[in-house]
Amino acid sequence: MDLSTNYLGFKLSSPLMAGSSPLVTDLGEVKKLEDSGASAIVMHSLFEEQISGERLASIYHMEMYADSYAEALSYFPKPDEYRMGPEQYLEQIRKIKQTVAIPVIGSLNGSTVGGWTDYAKLIQQAGADALELNVYTLATDPQESGDQMEKRTLEVVRAVTQAVSIPIAVKLSPFYSSLANFAHQLDDLGVDALVLFNRFYQPDIDIEKLEAMSSLKLSTSAELLLRIRWLAILSRKLGANLACSGGVHTPEDVIKSIMAGAHAVQVVSCLLERGTEYLKELNAGLAQQVETLEYNSLQQMRGNMSLARCPDPGAFERANYMRILQTWRPETAK
């Protein structure tokens, strides 16, 4: 069965990509991803804020006590011997490129326009085949309107597209007042793909210690539904490719994503849960399902359940919400 697909200008052997995850820090795992059939690898995100924060913190901790006391004019070996920048990340891209033949996609979360463009260039120079911009911000500033925020993001994306020549994907959160409109604006800037959606890490509460706990919960298939809806809404209306990220755990999940319009799907949680080699099972299951459902290719399937083509488009819009509320019963939830 031909599972090939086109994404970001690459012909991928399968829509199943390894999404942005800590798996890429281990070259052995990276090799296993390729061997298990990952069609591309997305790096974990390089966070500009984290780098600059660490730089400032290390300067602070090293310099704070320097030149204060006659017997110890410093407390660390000379800091200029230490690289406090993105080198570690860039080096990992270089090494992964040497390890695998599949496309390697860098991932970046900047905090300043200069940071976005500078790091994007560095990621390209390090050999990444494409770049995923991880637009990961929470709109917490009451002074900033949604419009201003979107403009800011568009400005960054424009700057990055001008700064690098490799294909660019933008990974979005679902929290835009008009996601469809915003997606079109991004599309107009010429981005090559949109990735739906980012999963925000959400703090939990320790009710005894009265502390907020940062927690990372793996996704479940239930989260896929939000993606499917928006893939279906955006599919066939944009020049950009679409990728589904978050909630893909089974071959059926992959099929649903593609039917909703995804060119590719990114998997992370299921690999963290079941091991890298689960990708083999996913690919095999996908091939089997496509065959069972009697499709010739993924191309035939892609977007057949999108808003534009689906027999019941209202299901993806407001009506869906009403229907679920009205039909929900405890026993159905079980």
Add this chain to the structure above:
Amino acid sequence: MLTLDGNEAAASVAHRVSEVIAIYPITPSSPMGEFSDEWSAKGKKNIWGTIPSVTEMQSEGGAAGAVHGALQAGALSTTFTASQGLLLMIPNMYKIAGELTPFVMHVTARTLATHALSIFGDHSDVMACRQTGFAMLCSESVQGAHDLALVAHSASLASRIPFMHFFDGFRTSHEVAKIEMLNDEDLAALVTDDMVKAHRDRCLTPDRPVLRGTAQNPDTFFQAREACNGFYDACPDFVQKAMNQFAKLTGRQYNLFDYFGAPDAERVIVIMGSGADVTHEAVEYMLKKGEKVGVLKVRLFRPWSGKHFLAALPKSVKKLAVLDRTKEPGAVGDPLYQDVVTSLVELGATGIKVVAGRYGLSSKEFTPAMVMGVYAEMAKPNCRPKFTIGIMDDVTHLSIAYDTELSIEPDDVKRAVFFGLGADGTVGANKNSIKIIGEETDNFAQGYFVYDSKKSGAITISHLRFGPRQIRSAYLVTKAQFVACHQYSFLEKYDMLDYAAPGATFLLNSPMPREKVWDDLPAEFQKAMIEKKIKFYVIDAYKVGHDTGMGVRINTIMQTCFFAISGVLPKDEAIAQIKKAIKKTYSRKGDEVVQKNFAAVDHTLAHLFEIPVPATVTAKKSMPPIVSDKAPDFIKRVSAVMMANKGDLLPVSAFPVDGTWPLASTQWEKRNIATEIPVWDSSICIQCNKCAMVCPHAAIRSKVYEPALLAKAPATFKSVDYKGADFKGMKFTIQIAPEDCTGCTLCVSVCPAKDKSNPKSKAINMADQLPLREPEKKNYDFFLALPDPDRTKLRIDVKGSQFMRPLFEYSGACAGCGETPYVKLLTQLFGDRLIVANATGCSSIYSGNLPTTPYCVDSNGRGPAWANSLFEDNAEFGLGYRLAINKQTEIARELSAKLSSQLGENLVKELLNADQSTEAGIAAQRVRVVELRKQLASMSSPEATRLGFVADYLVRKSVWILGGDGWAYDIGYGGLDHVLATGHDVNLLVMDTEVYSNTGGQASKATPMGAAAKFASAGKTTPKKDLGMIAMSYGNIYVAKVAFGARDAQTVKAFQEAESFTGASMVIAYAHCIAHGYDLSYGCEQQKLAVDSGHWPLFRYDPRLAAQGKQPLQIDSAAPKARLMQYVRNETRYRMVEQTNPEAFAKLIGQAQFDVAKRWMLYEQMSKLAVYQAPAEESATPAEKAAAEKA
């Protein structure tokens, strides 16, 4: 030309002409070893194209042994040291010299510890080696340290005599100056392959075997010892030859003795070291006035060449003053003087009168005014034959007078003095300014920096000079044209304008609005500004820092102000240069750092204002007194003068003759360094006392007391009912010492009680100090006056221990220090019968560095007796305490028994059989001793008198031996091991920061694998030594590993058990440290992670349990539940390795993680082992066995 300090100047040569370098850190020479290590780590090669190997040893003795071996095996070797370290090298120095081995050690001459330790400079250490057979070559300046380092290496190889090349500690080693650098070709010209070959040819090798180190006997040793004479005779000529060759290469001519002065001089000073440059400057000035004076600078002190000495003196000389920077009590004269006199006598120059002067001990200032004082004295017909200069000796009246106001500095030398905090970056900025001016303009530049004796809130004073000529002024700036105060709070502490010349500019970093600044100045400042016609500028640097994201690092801002208004460089050029320097310094750290600094520069200029100085004083306040009126006489008369930075003015009579110093003086030094202090919310508090437990400075305390005592409480004094059955009905207070707190916030972070509706707020929260200062001062005074609870009624746990009065308070330790909570706890538990032996290091510095000391006394006048002997001998020193106490106790017991019938049988019986294992038992014994003394008062026998001398020893004393990991794991390990093995009742407290903290973070054997430290910059590749396991192997030693931040209750328990154990005990205590590189307010959390990750397992090994048939090892922490990575990632010392080489780091931490698991398994298995019980027949003695058999 480059600007660098004396250490770098010397090390730059030494590293390039050496192959094997063995090092050990000691102030002020440590930077030479650090530079060498850093250069080799970066792959910097020597002149022969190989990277010198650099190895850190366990002590200077070890370093000397290692270089001795390296030399014997044919390598070119060097080392760096000073002071006590040099003394440890002496045995090897004799050997190296006796074997005629070419070798150079570079020494930053430093004071030897006598009545007190001093890290500063004089020649007492090098002079203690003048008999070893080493040649001694002295440099007087940074340029000299660079140049003569090469001459020493060359002459040593040529002459086969080993050399000690030395220069003045701090004054030269730490002075930053602009110098001409020697290139590799210069070095190769003086250290030739032929010389190297000759050295290699003599080496020990099995290919051409020889034998050295024989034992010789009375028949031959003497003759054989004389066989080397010819080499010493020839050495001076080899040195002069090297100097001449050096001059041809560089144009800088040095001689064994350099004369400068009038060709027909009658009065000549003979001197060496930085003082020679000062004398040169004074002579230059006096020559212009037509005086017939001169200076003879001694460069080669050993081998002494009388012939060259006399030849260098002008024939006209009538009087010599020989100035020594050392003191040999009881000698006929100090060493240089003795050599000069002997030479003159030997060479028949007996017409020259010679007088001896001593100057500059422990970096005491030596100025042109003092030099001129010496010449003035020499001019007197009845000139003193022996004198001191620079101090006021009102006891033996040796000191001579000089004009303390005299300054001969020319107007074209710009002088600036900066007062800053260590933490604000003032020194770094000034070093940067010197680089800019020295390297980017034709000006010469000099910088010298004076640091604080305290580690928290440390003040720094920078002395800078810029001028068109070489700067020889090796003394502090006194008449500055520019004075800057980088901290507003200094206005009430330091008389900064004392440093200002008339017409000078004064720059103040002030948070006050500019229209109010003048009126807010103390009257003293206003008066001085008016009188000296000072130009006054202000900037709110913290605001600019805040606005531009620079935080509290105001270095760039203040540096910009200096360049903008001092006129040292044209303003625009200066600003451009600052930006260039910023780019150079910070570009590797990212553009955002560079941009923030640029923004700070630009913002600064817009916020710098000149304030017109009115004609009259308008101030409504004066500088407050340095200490309270209530302070004891000694504090007011002596300590307060030192606190005001005016200790130089104190005469000899002010001081105890033997270094004995009173306790409890930090309480009088109100430092007010915290901008925010803790505030207690009594409504939320659960009365756990953890805040008091973790406070490194004893600045937050708790007390229970009778409610009636509150009658006279100040209005804002807080008090609640005590929660708990033990003191039911009493009141409870947590009180902050507002002026002593350093603002570290450890108390806030450890506080477990949160406001349930606003968890941000705890029972302890930080608030601005200024509005709280006055009311809390009153509250704290009231709190201190409340009686301490009866110790015999307190439970000995975390809470109970904190009701005991700390007898260690407000030390000079860093804010957030991880060591001092242990020291404080020790004094709370055992302070009234505690005697401490303290190894040199952080703990000896924060305990004993003057002007004030933190150990104090209880209401009965009892408290810890404390002394520091050395770094390496501390365990032995402490054992000595125990032996002496045991003996005196034994005498007291013997005499008591002997006098039993007169003293009362019952009393003596009780005295001799007293159970002193509890506070109540101790208290009861004290009562008996009082009774005993009462009885003794009416007795007159010699025995009774002698019992009176030692009766107090009937009360049990607690001997504690304190130190850091550098002492316990490295330099003092042999002694520590031996003392433990003796089984005597001593308690060792090892405060393990996993690094040499006091000397600036060099690796020790306690440094964990994967952590970066100096001398292990790529991360330590070997595991941390398991000192606890080694000690446990004896089986009869109490050993505990504790971490107060992880389990404070276990810490308290271990201290108690260690103390009560009548054999040797050792407590190894985790101490977080600024050298770990994170915000120390998270210190307790990191300690928890250290324990949870298994890096620092908690345990107690109590041999008493084995005697009861129980397993002595009890593990007090759970199996590792966090990954090591979670712990190490939070600390810069590890992160810097990960950033540099992630793969190597992953391997190191992987191995360390494996070691954690392995060690845990071993400990766990050990803790479960059944204890061997001797069968009855085995435990019987031979006599018992024989009896049994017979039966």
